Amino acid sequence: MSQAFLMNAVNATYFLAAFLFIMGLKRMSSPVTAQGGIVTAGWGMLIATVATFAHPEILKAANLPLVYGLMVAGIAVGGGIAWVSGKRVAMTDMPQMIAIYNGMGGGAAAAIAAIELLKVAAILPGTPAGTSPHDHGAFVNALAVAGALIGAVSFSGSAIAYAKLQGIMDKVYSLPGHHFISFGLLAASVILGIYIVMEPAGSTGLVIAFFVCALLFGVLMTLPIGGADMPVIISLYNAFTGLAVGFEGFVLNNSAMIVAGIVVGSAGTLLTQLMAKAMNRPIAKLLTPPTGTGGPAQKVEGTQKPIEAGDVAALMAYAQKVVIIPGYGMAVAQAQHKVWELTKVLKDRGVEVKFAIHPVAGRMPGHMNVLLAEAGVPYDIIFDIEEINEEFATTDVAFVIGANDVVNPAARTDQSSPIYGMPILNADYAKHVIVNKRGKGAGFSGIENLLFYQDNTRMYYGGGQEAVAKLVQELKALGD
Amino acid sequence: MIDFNPLYVFLLAAFTGYEVIARVPVILHTPLMSGSNFVHGIVLVGAMVALGKATTGLELAIGFFAVALAAMNAVGGYVVTERMLGMFKKSKPAEGAK
Numbered sequence: 001m002s003q004a005f006l007m008n009a010v011n012a013t014y015f016l017a018a019f020l021f022i023m024g025l026k027r028m029s030s031p032v033t034a035q036g037g038i039v040t041a042g043w044g045m046l047i048a049t050v051a052t053f054a055h056p057e058i059l060k061a062a063n064l065p066l067v068y069g070l071m072v073a074g075i076a077v078g079g080g081i082a083w084v085s086g087k088r089v090a091m092t093d094m095p096q097m098i099a100i101y102n103g104m105g106g107g108a109a110a111a112i113a114a115i116e117l118l119k120v121a122a123i124l125p126g127t128p129a130g131t132s133p134h135d136h137g138a139f140v141n142a143l144a145v146a147g148a149l150i151g152a153v154s155f156s157g158s159a160i161a162y163a164k165l166q167g168i169m170d171k172v173y174s175l176p177g178h179h180f181i182s183f184g185l186l187a188a189s190v191i192l193g194i195y196i197v198m199e200p201a202g203s204t205g206l207v208i209a210f211f212v213c214a215l216l217f218g219v220l221m222t223l224p225i226g227g228a229d230m231p232v233i234i235s236l237y238n239a240f241t242g243l244a245v246g247f248e249g250f251v252l253n254n255s256a257m258i259v260a261g262i263v264v265g266s267a268g269t270l271l272t273q274l275m276a277k278a279m280n281r282p283i284a285k286l287l288t289p290p291t292g293t294g295g296p297a298q299k300v301e302g303t304q305k306p307i308e309a310g311d312v313a314a315l316m317a318y319a320q321k322v323v324i325i326p327g328y329g330m331a332v333a334q335a336q337h338k339v340w341e342l343t344k345v346l347k348d349r350g351v352e353v354k355f356a357i358h359p360v361a362g363r364m365p366g367h368m369n370v371l372l373a374e375a376g377v378p379y380d381i382i383f384d385i386e387e388i389n390e391e392f393a394t395t396d397v398a399f400v401i402g403a404n405d406v407v408n409p410a411a412r413t414d415q416s417s418p419i420y421g422m423p424i425l426n427a428d429y430a431k432h433v434i435v436n437k438r439g440k441g442a443g444f445s446g447i448e449n450l451l452f453y454q455d456n457t458r459m460y461y462g463g464g465q466e467a468v469a470k471l472v473q474e475l476k477a478l479g480d
Numbered sequence: 481m482i483d484f485n486p487l488y489v490f491l492l493a494a495f496t497g498y499e500v501i502a503r504v505p506v507i508l509h510t511p512l513m514s515g516s517n518f519v520h521g522i523v524l525v526g527a528m529v530a531l532g533k534a535t536t537g538l539e540l541a542i543g544f545f546a547v548a549l550a551a552m553n554a555v556g557g558y559v560v561t562e563r564m565l566g567m568f569k570k571s572k573p574a575e576g577a578k
Contacts, residue, residue, distance in 0.1 A: 021522070022500060025512075025515060026500045030505075031568050034565045035562075035566060039562075042562075045558070048525050059532075062535070067534070067540075071532075071547055073544070074546075075524075078555070082551065082559065083555050091564070094510065094560060097560055098510075098514045101553050101560070102553070105553035108524070108527050108547075111549065112546055115542050119533070119539070238520075241523075242516070245520045245523045246490070252526050256522050258493065260522040262494050263496055264520045266495070266496075267500060267501045271501060274504075274509065357507070359506055366511065369507040373567035379568050
């Protein structure tokens, strides 16, 4: 077969893959078709990967058997590890898993750039421009450098994000003058990058220094970011990797990479904005030095009034509408299966049950939906903040389980509160509010919750799973 | 002369990405992020080509590294997205196919 024919055939599969990727993403943006969407995109990936074994650039390799061997080994090792870990990971740990897979993609893009740049750097100084087969010109080199920088930051940054969410690393680290050091590293990588583009020949040492600076910058950029902001940064790195892949696609003249990378780069940017907005955490705020928040602790009036399981069960049993507000605490306590059981018991009694999800209810927007879906809760009784907030006024019982800040009315009224301005679920408008919590005291964020002290609020203390199980028992004992 | 065609591809792809997910509901943010994470796993084909072009020992090592990382991105992204989306169910049977 002629080389031109092969190249055309490979490019045709890339075209098909690009089409399938876009179709797949489109289908993934609606719950009805989402499941088929990932399969669609998966076919695109499979076809493109298989076809690439016949890519003329690879067939040209002098040591073809070795190259094929390394390729198959790399796919087997990387794919195998990812397959096993992906099948095993608990749904609660999903955000960090996405982060680490994403970082790998960024690392791969940076590694591609490294090979290209090392080849360019190996050209002897003084060689006339355009005479070496590795010299693609300044424009392509600039894209390679840009993709390398973005990809390397995504790689090391995602690794730190993973370590933090996995609990391997303490929450927040920062060095003295942290932001100056970060900025210095970024500036150094940009200057080195520009130098490599201007004077590529003989710059091997600079290429290595460039990668070191870029990788360190990714680490330092991520270290000071706290757990609550992690989803936004993971999403941002996802967009970064997309862009890096797109840029390296230009370098390798590979249309599938260009289209897929840029589509993900722009979709990821939009998704990052949507998440940041949903969580009330502006992206710009993440990347600038933190301003000292806090101020004096608020004074709260009133007391927390406890309630027993039997009374909670009675309230719910004779309610018309119950809205359940789950938070990450519920998932940590593994109570979601029990909550679904409670829902079914209530539904059998004719009580209308709905779930209200705040965007930060899980570790990232949509995460709580995944956790509830895992427990078997159908997605059409789950509502997000805009859909359900009007309904609290006509709700008999709002049941808050493992959630805290997202139902704190201080966000509406108290300007000194760190969460002031964040959209909250209006649980306090319900006739009765039941809060399930392990014990007294401020939660994860350390902010006092005004809701807990309201006249219509009762505190139902106890570990999530056990507490809900008790409710189910009491409800069943109530009979008809 | 600069070839402008890639720039047009860039422009159109950027708008496509934006439009395709512009109306995604919050419940799908996490799976969709994971799904788009899978799609940039296409870096695997680039890693394979880069490995094919590698000649020195260092380049071969970096190429192998790139292929392994990219394969993790693609396979891992697929597995977790598929697992998450497989859980989304409706409570009643759909009322007529749409």
